[in-house]
Amino acid sequence: MEPKKHIIVIGAGFAGLNCARKLAKQDGVRITLIDRHNYTQFQPLFYQVAAGLLAPSNVSFSLRNILIRHANIEVKMAEIASVDLNTRTAVTADGQTYQGDYLVLAAGSQPDFFDIPGAGKNSFPLYSLHDAELLRSRILAVLEAADRDPSLIAKGALNFVVVGAGATGTEMAGTLGDVMHRVLKDEYPGLPLNEVRIILVDRGSAVLSAFSAKAQTYAVKMLEERGVEIRLRTAVKEVASGHVVLSDETIIRTHTVIWAGGLKASGLSAGSGDRTGAGGRLNIQPDLTVLGFPGVYGLGDFANISGKDGKPLPQLASVAEQSGKWGARNIAADIAGEPGTPFDYLDKGIMAMIGRNAAVAEVGENRHELQGPVAFAMWIGVHAALLSTTRARIEAFVEWAWDYFGKIKGDRVLDRFSQENIRWSDDEDTSEAGAPKPQ
Ligand SMILES: Cc1cc2nc3c(=O)[nH]c(=O)nc-3n(C[C@H](O)[C@H](O)[C@H](O)COP(=O)(O)OP(=O)(O)OC[C@H]3O[C@@H](n4cnc5c(N)ncnc54)[C@H](O)[C@@H]3O)c2cc1C
Structure with a gap:
């Protein structure tokens, strides 16, 4: 009997998990699915976790449990430090190697802070479950602090700055508005929640720029109804631990800067050299393979995937999911000695939830x-x-x-308090200039 073909899949997100599950239905294959976590995460609902409306267990699912019936998928929890595309080998941070007949790279994205001073250190991105939990703790910690000591409000305790008015930033800002103005008043009767400011900043000229003008107008209305201040054509120049500086030189005191300002491919792509393009993502061919490296596939957010018109597809769960399944299909074809087919994305549309x-x-x-x-x-x-x-x-x-x-319900338990050393005295002498009055 021929030995089973071994497929290494790195990343168990929408792309990698769907690829592994579809491939597992083939005879004669064995799959090693490697992820730094022992769970898969559902990013579209992270902002609900951050806002205290959903528990982490609602957006993360044990891989071993999901795959319990797939005897030919082996799950390994490991951080992959490097890959060799020539030999289709992945090396873990502790030096273990995994070599396969096929190597599937589906390691997703990470936040891009565009070298803005302090942004990486002082802002809260929203790209992992861990990020969402840290942000939730920070939001709860500033509320608790302001409730204990109202003088902290003048130091920006109740100011929340959301950077980036794409889908993630808009959803986060709107949901925060719902929570602050519609949910918390019973839980924090002593806190002047009317002093909460949620400021959504974007250097572009529209919120939800991927959507139609009509949708954008609706989104602005919904955000404003939720008390969100929108500052367009405004970039963030610096993020300090107690304030942000905007491109118009406005300084806003805040201890909660939420980063939804941009993405780039996961760090693993750095080792792929000149095979990467926009956003550090892996350049792939229409059949999702990497030119010059037979048996190597790039999927989901990790890859620059083109649509039918040749334009790059956005970093969306549906693109990742479909590319995962298509990659599996092309690997199966290759095993059968048949050519792969160009990825044909079925565009089901785009959507964003601004609030309840x-x-x-x-x-x-x-x-x-x-x-x-x-x-x-x-x-x-x-x-x-x-x-x-x-x-x-x-x-x-x-x-x-x-x-x-x-x-809206939810449960707002501050369970990571040890992380919450907020430096209230960091920038006593900064004053806010030019900002509109809080609503
Ligand atoms: C806050 C947020 C909200 C979103 N909302 C929506 C939405 O509403 N609708 C929509 O369509 N899309 C949404 N997206 C985009 C969508 O989540 C992504 O496009 C999708 O997750 C990409 O899937 P993927 O499998 O390529 O990568 P991911 O889902 O990111 O999975 C990559 C996996 O690789 C693992 N990994 C990375 N590096 C390594 C390494 N070195 N070693 C081991 N493992 C590694 C990670 O742990 C992760 O499990 C949202 C994204 C975010 C961040």
């Missing part, structure tokens, strides 16, 4: 526009379909989402 009952969706390739509760219902359906997990989890998600439709 406030969503925008542009559905299908023709971008049929939906807003409000209908878009919210669409959002639930699409995200339930993306959950690569058990039926029970999907049902729990749908139940949560319909609950959310009715009333």
Whole structure:
């Protein structure tokens, strides 16, 4: 009997997990799925965790549990430090090597701070479950501090700056607005929540720039109803531990800067040399292989994937999921001695949830526009379909989402207090100039 083909998959996100699961249905293959975590994460709901509306266990799922019925997938929790595309080998941080007949690179993205001074150190990105939990703790810690000592409000305790008005930043700002102005008043009766400022900053000229003008107008209205101040055509120049400096020289005191300002490929791409392009992502061919390296595939956020029109596809869960399945199909074809086929993305549209009952969706390739509760219902359906997990989890998600439709609940436990050494005296002498009055 021929030995089984060994496929190494790095990254168990939307792309890697879907690739592994589809490939596992083939005879004659064995798969090693490697991730730095022993769980897969559902990034689209991280901002709900950060806002204290969902528990971490609702957005992260044990890989071993999900894959329990796949005897030909072996899960390894390891940090991959480097890969050799010539030999299709991955080397872990502690020096172990994994070599395969095929190497699938699906290591996703990481935040890009664009070398803005202090941004990496002092802001809170939202790209891992850990990030979401740290941000939740910071939000709760500043609320608790201001509740104990109202003089901290003048030091920016209740100012939240969200950098980047794309889908992640807009969803975060709107949800924070819901929480601060509609949920917390019963829990913090002594805190002047009317002094909360949520400032959404973007150097571009629109919120949700990927959406239509109509959706953008709706999003601005929904954000403003939630007390969000929008500052467009404004870049962040510096992030300090107690303030941010904007390009118009405004200084805003804050201890919570949320980074939704940009992404680049996961650090693993750095070793791929001149095979990387925009965003440090791996350049791949239409069949998802890397030119000159037979058996090496790039999937999801980690790769520059082109659409039918040749333009790069966005870093979206649906692109990652579909490229994962397509990559599996092309690997199976290669094993069978057949050529792979060019990736054909089925564009189901784009959507963003700005707050409870406030969503925008542009559905299908023709971008049929939906807003409000209908878009919210669409959002639930699409995200339930993306959950690569058990039926029970999907049902729990749908139940949560319909609950959310009715009333915002959630549980706000500050469980990482040791991380919360906030330096209130850091920039006593800064004053805010030119900022609009809080709403
Ligand atoms: C806050 C947020 C909200 C989003 N909302 C939406 C949304 O509503 N809809 C939508 O379509 N898309 C959304 N996206 C985008 C979507 O989450 C990504 O496009 C998608 O996760 C990409 O899937 P992936 O499998 O390529 O990468 P990921 O899902 O990021 O998975 C990569 C995996 O690789 C692992 N990994 C990375 N480096 C290493 C290493 N060196 N060693 C071992 N393991 C490693 C990581 O742990 C991770 O599990 C959102 C993203 C974010 C951050």
